[in-house]
Amino acid sequence: MANYPLRMIPLGGLGEIGKNMMVFEYGRNIMIVDAGVKFPENDMLGIDLVIPDFTYLVNNRDLIRGIVITHGHEDHIGGLPFLLRQVNVPIYAPRLARALIEHKLREHGLLNQVTIVTVNAGETIPLGPFQVEMISTSHSIPDAFGLAIRCPVGLIIHTSDFKFDYTPVHGQGVDFGRFAALGAEGVLALLSDSTGSERPGFTPSESIVEDAFDHIFRDAPGRIIVTTFASLLSRVQQVVNVAHKYGRKVTFTGYSMRNNTEIARELGYLKVPDDMIFELRRNHQLEDNQQVIVSTGSQGQPEAALSRMAEGRHRDIEIKAGDTVILSSHPIPGNEEEVGRVINNLIQRGAEVIYPPLESVHVSGHASQGEQRLLLSLVKPRYFVPIHGEPRMLHSHRKTAVQMGFPTEKVFILNNGDAVKFDKGDVAQVERNYTPAAAVLVDGSGVGDIGPAVLREREILADHGFVVAIVPWDKSKGGPRGGVELSSRGFVYLRQSNDLLKNAVEMLEKELNHSRSLSKRDAEEIIKNQLERFLYEQTKRRPMIVPVVVE
C-alpha cells in the first residue's frame, strides 16, 4: 500500500469540537466516526437542530468506507438522516444504538435503503485500509464503545464519550486491560473526551444514585415522579429496581421516554417485569404510594411531560402535596432558567422536589481529570488530541496532560474543519480550515436555508416587533393616493396606543405630501427613516419598519 498521510478532521455544528463527527482519511479512503446533532444555542432563534457541514463528505462520497457509531446518543446519531439522504454508506453500530437508529430512520422513511451492521465489543471491522476495533467503555447509555483505529500510519485511540465506572449498572464496563495492551503496543495519537476536563478528581459511579433513590423512596409518602434523560437507561433501571424493592409499580410518560424504554425492554437492556407496569390513565386504580412515574422534561423543555405537570397542563397528573419529584439530571448550560422555573412551579403546587446538588440523584457520564490522567497513563500516546468539548474544555484537558509531563507541542487543539495530519515517521502538523465547517441550521424541513441575515431579522422582531406602513400610491403624480395605514405586531398593545399610531400616520402623510414626484423607492425610504425616528423618539424602541407602497 502506498505511503499516504493520515488525516483526522473534526466536524460539527458549533461549540464542541469533533463531538458530533470525526472524519479519518487515508489516501482515497474515508472512515467516519459518529454523525450527531447539536441542539441550538438560545440566541439561534427558531432553529430546531444544528448539524455538521457535510460538504466535504458529499464531494468525496465515493471514498467513504463506512460510518462507525460509538453509542446511541442524539449528539452521535441524530445527524444520520441528514447525512444518509446525501451519502448512502453502511453504518456499523452497537446493538442498542442500532435499534435507536432504526427507529429514527423509519421515522424519516430511510430505513429500507440503508445497511446497518451490528458490532460488538472486541470485534474489529475492516474498512478499506482502516481496522476499527470496538473497546468496551462506560458512559450514560449501555453499549458505549471506544475505538482502536489501525491504519498504515499507526494506531489511533478514540475514546468517544466515556467515564471509568468500576461498578457499572449495565454491561461489562471499561476494558482497562485492552487500553493497557494497546498502550504497550504503541499508540500514535489519543483522541479523548474533554467534557469533564474542568472537574478535578474522579466521577462517581452510576451506582451511587441507587442509594440516593433508596433513601428517598423509603420515606416518600405519596407518588414519586422521576425525570431524567430518556437515553439514560441505567438510571431508569435503578428507578425500577428501587420501585420494586418498595412495592411500587412504574409507568413511563413523554414520547422519547416511552419510545426508548420500549426499545430497551425489547432488547433486554431494561428489565421491568410486565406486572410492574401500570398505565398512566389508570393511576386512580393504585394508591399514591404504589406509583412511580418516569417522565421526560429534565431540561425544562416547555412541552415535555414534567413541564406540563408543573404548569397544571398535564392530562393525567395533577401535582399535589405528598408528591415527590426527583430531577435525576443536571441542566445543560443554557437550560438553567427553564429548569429552575419547573422546580419553582412544582414546589408551589405542593410537591417535595429533590434535585442535585441537594441530593446525589445524578452523576455525570463523563470522565473527570482523575480518569483522564489514568487513561493517558495507560495509553501513553505519542500525540494527544483533546476532542468532545468546547474550547475551554479542550484547553483544560491539555493542561491536565501537560501537568503530567506531556510535551505541549505534541498536544493539538483543533477547531471543527481543521485537520491534523500524521505522516510516517512521527511527523505531525495541523492544517487549519482544511474543510468547510460552518454550523448548518435545521428549521422545520429546511436544512441550511437559514443564515445570519434571517437570524438577525428574527432578533430584531423578537426584541421590538414590526410595523407595516401601507400607502396606496399614485404613480403618475408621484404621491400617495389615499391615507396611510399602520399595522403592527409585537410592538405595542394597540388599544393603548391609538394616539401614538394616529400621530405617526399624520407625520407620515405630511412628509409624503410635502414632496412631489417621488419614486416608489424614495417613498419607501422616507417611510422607513421617518417612522423609525418618530417611533424611537416616542417609545425608545426600534421595531422593524416594513413600507408597503401599493401602486
Next chain:
Amino acid sequence: MANYPLRMIPLGGLGEIGKNMMVFEYGRNIMIVDAGVKFPENDMLGIDLVIPDFTYLVNNRDLIRGIVITHGHEDHIGGLPFLLRQVNVPIYAPRLARALIEHKLREHGLLNQVTIVTVNAGETIPLGPFQVEMISTSHSIPDAFGLAIRCPVGLIIHTSDFKFDYTPVHGQGVDFGRFAALGAEGVLALLSDSTGSERPGFTPSESIVEDAFDHIFRDAPGRIIVTTFASLLSRVQQVVNVAHKYGRKVTFTGYSMRNNTEIARELGYLKVPDDMIFELRRNHQLEDNQQVIVSTGSQGQPEAALSRMAEGRHRDIEIKAGDTVILSSHPIPGNEEEVGRVINNLIQRGAEVIYPPLESVHVSGHASQGEQRLLLSLVKPRYFVPIHGEPRMLHSHRKTAVQMGFPTEKVFILNNGDAVKFDKGDVAQVERNYTPAAAVLVDGSGVGDIGPAVLREREILADHGFVVAIVPWDKSKGGPRGGVELSSRGFVYLRQSNDLLKNAVEMLEKELNHSRSLSKRDAEEIIKNQLERFLYEQTKRRPMIVPVVVE
C-alpha cells in the same frame, strides 16, 4: 395609639419574593423597604427591566412615611425612578447607596424633587409609628444594613441581603452583638435572606479572593484583565491591592464600572492612589505586565467591554497570547451560555482565562445554611418569614429552620402580593393576594404597556418571522384588483426561496379569484388560513401571516 395589626407585604416583579420591595403597614401608615428592579428572564423578549406593581402604593400614597434603602444594588434601588415619578416620599439610604441613587435620579431628571437622608449604622429613623434601626451587616457592597423595625405590635428584624464575613474587606462587618441583644429583647418575626439557602456550610469570606488574585498576579506574564460586578467594590479594592503589590497600574472600563468606581473613590470606599491609574487609550505607554484592566461584562452581556474584547470589537484592547483574564463572578442563572461563549472566545484568541470553580476567584455575598442557622439562633424569633429568593430557596430556608426545631406552622412562605398580618397577642395569619403583584414590564420608555399578547407575538416572530400578503382590492367587485405581492422577514432567505413565494402567490390568486363578492374581512381570512397551511406544508414553519387588503 390605637390597636392596629401590622401587615408585611412583599412586592416584586417575578421569581424572587420580597427582594425588590417589602411594604410595612400599621394603621394608616406605610413604610417601604427598598425599591429595586429585576432583570427579565430569557423568554421575556425585548424587555429591559421588570419592576414591582406599585398600584397599592399609588392608591395609598398619602399614608407612606418613607422608603428605607438597605444597600446600593440595582435590585434594591433600581425601581426608585419609576416609583418616585408616581409617589414622592423621602428616601433614607446608607451613604454609598445615596450617592448611587443620586446619580440615577440625576439621569432621570428627578434629583431636584426628591428628599434623600443619609443614615448610618446604629441610627434609628422614626417613620410615623415605625422606629427603624440600621444594623451593620456584610454583603457584596459596602454600607449594607439589616433593619430592626419596631412598631406597637412588636419588633421585626429584616436582614436584607447579608452574609457573615468575619474578615470583611470593607466596613465594620456584622454587628453580632446587636442581633443577640435584639434576640434577648424578644423578636416577633425574622425576615431573612434565602438566596444561599440551598448551600450547606458557611460562605467563605470575601478576603479569600485576595489570595487567589495574588497567586495569579504573581505568575501572569502580560496584561491582566479582571471582570466583576461593577457594584462589588470590595472585589475591585482587592484587585487594586494586589496590583499595587506587583507594581501594576489599573484602569477601569465599561460604563457602570467607570461610574461606580468614580463615585466610590470620591466617597473613600475605593482607595486607589492617583498615580496608580492609567488611561486605557494610552496603554501602549506601559509594558503589558504593568497593566490591570478592570472591566464590565462578567455576565456575558453582548455590549459589555469584556464581550467586545472576546469578539475583537473593543476599540482599545485586542486580546492576545500572554493576556490573563479573570472572571471574578458567577453567572446568574440564565446567563451561563453567554458567559461560556465569552470564555471560549477569549481562549481562542490566546488568553489564559481563569474562572470559578477552577480557582477561588469569586465568593458569594449571601449567607449559606450555616449562617442562616446562626442568625436564627441569635435572633430567636417567634415567627419566621424567609424572603429574598425564588420559591425553591424559601422552601429550603424553611427546611433549615424546621430541622433546628422551629415549628413549621410559624414559618410563613409568601408570594409577592400576599400579606402576613400580625395582631397583638401573637396572632398571625397570611392573607393571600392582598395586593396586585403582577410583573410590570419596562421596554424602552414604556412602563407596563407590554403584556402577554405582545410577548406572544414576539415569540412567534422570533421563531418563524412573518409574511405580509398585499392584495389591491376592488370593493365593488369583491375581488382582487391586481396581483398579490408577498414580503417576508425572518422567515426564509428570499433569494433561495423564489419558487416557494411564486407558488404561494399563484395559490393565493387562485383562491381569491375562485370566490366572488368577498368582503375585505373574508379575503383577509382566506389569505391567512390558506397561506399558513401552504407554507407549513412546504417548510414545516409557521410564520406570522399579515394580510393587507388595500381598497
